[in-house]
Amino acid sequence: MDNLARDLPGAKGADADEAALVARLERFIDNKAQLASEHPLRYLFWESTLRCNLACRHCGSDCLRDNSTRDRELAPDAVKRQLTAIADRYDPRSITFAIIGGEPLMRHDIEEVGAFAAGLGYSWGITTNAMLLDADRLASVKAAGLSTISVSLDGLEAEHDSLRQHPGAFRRVSDALARLVADPFTRAFDVICCVSTLNIDRLAPFVDHLARLGVPQVRFTPVFSRGRAGRQSGLMLSGDQYRQLLAFVAESRQSRRDIVVTLSEEGYWGPNWECRVRDAMHYCGSGTVIASILHDGGVIGCPSVSRRFTEGNIKDADFLTLWDAGFGRYRADRRATAPERCGSCDHWDLCEGGGFHLFDPEDPGSAHCGLNKIGESGVCHD
Ligand code: SF4
Numbered sequence: 482m483d484n485l486a487r488d489l490p491g492a493k494g495a496d497a498d499e500a501a502l503v504a505r506l507e508r509f510i511d512n513k514a515q516l517a518s519e520h521p522l523r524y525l526f527w528e529s530t531l532r533c534n535l536a537c538r539h540c541g542s543d544c545l546r547d548n549s550t551r552d553r554e555l556a557p558d559a560v561k562r563q564l565t566a567i568a569d570r571y572d573p574r575s576i577t578f579a580i581i582g583g584e585p586l587m588r589h590d591i592e593e594v595g596a597f598a599a600g601l602g603y604s605w606g607i608t609t610n611a612m613l614l615d616a617d618r619l620a621s622v623k624a625a626g627l628s629t630i631s632v633s634l635d636g637l638e639a640e641h642d643s644l645r646q647h648p649g650a651f652r653r654v655s656d657a658l659a660r661l662v663a664d665p666f667t668r669a670f671d672v673i674c675c676v677s678t679l680n681i682d683r684l685a686p687f688v689d690h691l692a693r694l695g696v697p698q699v700r701f702t703p704v705f706s707r708g709r710a711g712r713q714s715g716l717m718l719s720g721d722q723y724r725q726l727l728a729f730v731a732e733s734r735q736s737r738r739d740i741v742v743t744l745s746e747e748g749y750w751g752p753n754w755e756c757r758v759r760d761a762m763h764y765c766g767s768g769t770v771i772a773s774i775l776h777d778g779g780v781i782g783c784p785s786v787s788r789r790f791t792e793g794n795i796k797d798a799d800f801l802t803l804w805d806a807g808f809g810r811y812r813a814d815r816r817a818t819a820p821e822r823c824g825s826c827d828h829w830d831l832c833e834g835g836g837f838h839l840f841d842p843e844d845p846g847s848a849h850c851g852l853n854k855i856g857e858s859g860v861c862h863d
């Protein structure tokens with residue numbers, strides 16, 4: 482998703498010339514409108530399973546350690562049919578097919594679907610906790626043409642194992658990272674780190690560890706209040722800690738040459754930070770360029786949004802029928818779905834509520850406003 486925002490003309494490289502900056506931002510806003518109208522699919526997620534081999538303290542998903550959802554999981558052929566139809570409409574070389582979970586490596590047929598997708602021309606990738614990514618499994622996904630991989634690692638040993646509630650997890654993941662570094666066959670490879678109260682003060686030695694391993698990029702994402710990571714978990718960052726994270730990422734991006742440090746696109750942090758913490762402005766492509774097929778066949782925008790925003794099910798209608806006829810809430814004025822307070826906000830055109838995953842259909846009064854959290858606004862002259 483970060484790549485997508487980076488590609489948006491006008492989204493990058495704001496300079497001190499106010500007029501040029503305004504022109505760039507206007508082009509950025511126009512491009513968002515064009516994408517909403519044309520909705521060219523660029524990322525298709527497949528939530529292959531809700532099963533997971535861990536029960537992380539910060540997990541915001543619906544994943545489960547038991548097998549109770551296994552019967553609802555889609556068979557490979559059901560996904561392949563949709564991939565074939567989509568490839569007839571769009572150029573699959575412009576679409577990333579991302580297999581997620583739960584933990585996708587819990588299923589042994591993701592390679593079958595991934596290889597099928599690669600055969601049609603898609604690039605396919607996984608997001609994994611890497612606990613099952615031993616040498617044999619790595620060889621298996623490589624043989625199936627895996628082209629992108631994001632590995633979750635949430636700090637150094639004490640923090641990661643505590644957050645994952647699994648002693649030894651850090652070493653397993655570090656071993657998997659070393660294998661990926663030793664055999665750099667993927668087109669893109671990064672580590673995703675969830676930042677919470679547990680690791681906020683130890684980000685620098687963590688980045689040093691990754692750089693020593695040879696990991697090319699780390700993407701930080703602040704813990705989000707959902708699921709097990711509720712407000713009572715003690716993991717949520719304070720306003721000062723959010724600012725600490727933003728400052729750390731901005732400074733690391735300036736000073737480090739051995740590893741790329743970036744902030745996920747999830748959320749808008751205002752003009753003081755947007756130009757400094759990523760390559761591009763915040764952009765939420767959910768439902769305009771991003772769609773997901775859920776474990777039970779449900780079709781939704783980004784997999785992080787509330788399941789109440791499900792558009793239909795591929796058991797009842799083809800994905801493309803739903804993609805064409807549904808998704809209005811993402812493509813029309815998002816104010817109709819965004820938290821109420823966003824409607825009159827001066828930052829609306831750039832922020833649009835900070836991302837659809839922040840919208841709570843059961844509580845439209847709630848807002849997870851980045852600017853509010855850090856108590857800032859201003860003008861970016863980077
Ligand atoms: S109030 Fe809403 S639109 Fe304004 S900055 Fe906050 S999240 Fe974004």
Ligand code: SF4
Nearest residue numbers: 765766783836837838
């Ligand atoms: S819903 Fe959130 S995580 Fe998904 S694309 Fe939008 S901003 Fe990113």
